[in-house]
Amino acid sequence: AQSVTQPDIHITVSEGASLELRCNYSYGATPYLFWYVQSPGQGLQLLLKYFSGDTLVQGIKGFEAEFKRSQSSFNLRKPSVHWSDAAEYFCAVGASYGGSQGNLIFGKGTKLSVKP
Amino acid sequence: SAVISQKPSRDICQRGTSLTIQCQVDSQVTMMFWYRQQPGQSLTLIATANQGSEATYESGFVIDKFPISRPNLTFSTLTVSNMSPEDSSIYLCSVDTAGLGNTIYFGEGSWLTVV
Numbered sequence: 001a002q003s004v005t006q007p008d009i010h011i012t013v014s015e016g017a018s019l020e021l022r023c024n025y026s027y028g029a030t031p032y033l034f035w036y037v038q039s040p041g042q043g044l045q046l047l048l049k050y051f052s053g054d055t056l057v058q059g060i061k062g063f064e065a066e067f068k069r070s071q072s073s074f075n076l077r078k079p080s081v082h083w084s085d086a087a088e089y090f091c092a093v094g095a096s097y098g099g100s101q102g103n104l105i106f107g108k109g110t111k112l113s114v115k116p
Numbered sequence: 117s118a119v120i121s122q123k124p125s126r127d128i129c130q131r132g133t134s135l136t137i138q139c140q141v142d143s144q145v146t147m148m149f150w151y152r153q154q155p156g157q158s159l160t161l162i163a164t165a166n167q168g169s170e171a172t173y174e175s176g177f178v179i180d181k182f183p184i185s186r187p188n189l190t191f192s193t194l195t196v197s198n199m200s201p202e203d204s205s206i207y208l209c210s211v212d213t214a215g216l217g218n219t220i221y222f223g224e225g226s227w228l229t230v231v
Binding site: 034036042043044045046049090092094103104105106107108109 | 117122149157158159160161164206208210219220221222223224225
């Protein structure tokens with residue numbers, strides 16, 4: 001069965017520092033992979049996605065993620081964190097074929113706090 | 117991208133009542149999805165709603181509790197029936213704009229508190 005693991009429940013980084021949020025997935029084929037951000041009191045905003053091609057994908061707000069098939073990972077990175085990045089981040093995997101296209105399996109989320 | 121509007125954005129509901137959440141999309145989409153996010157938890161898929169067919173429910177969710185309508189390609193409703201405090205959650209509508217499973221957007225969510 002598909003699953004997503006975000007091993008870090010809560011991460012705190014200083015403003016201006018680099019960030020890496022980890023995501024590992026379990027899926028039998030090449031998955032569709034997504035990162036979403038949820039700010040307090042808000043819905044989910046799509047940061048970036050991977051479904052084929054270049055394994056390094058660029059997203060909005062200066063985020064990027066790298067798909068590593070050998071490690072079943074899709075880690076999210078940002079070179080310099082801003083205070084406004086404080087939010088909860090969710091990694092999700094979707095089926096790349098078949099009738100379940102479009103429904104996503106989410107990780108438990110990583111809450112990011114940013115120190116001034 | 118897609119603009120997805122949900123109503124209500126927030127509500128406080130009495131135990132035993134039912135509430136219908138609306139989801140409106142600014143473009144025609146084949147596949148729409150309803151998710152639940154319980155407090156402090158991740159998102160769980162409730163059901164898939166495709167226009168012209170019955171909604172498909174995930175394990176643990178039943179039509180009597182969460183009836184869904186999908187009258188056209190831009191609109192869907194989710195009803196939370198006979199609510200209890202355990203139904204206090206954020207309910208989110210999402211759409212697959214490309215129809216290929218790789219372009220998924222979410223609404224802002226409907227925050228329900230059951231008292």
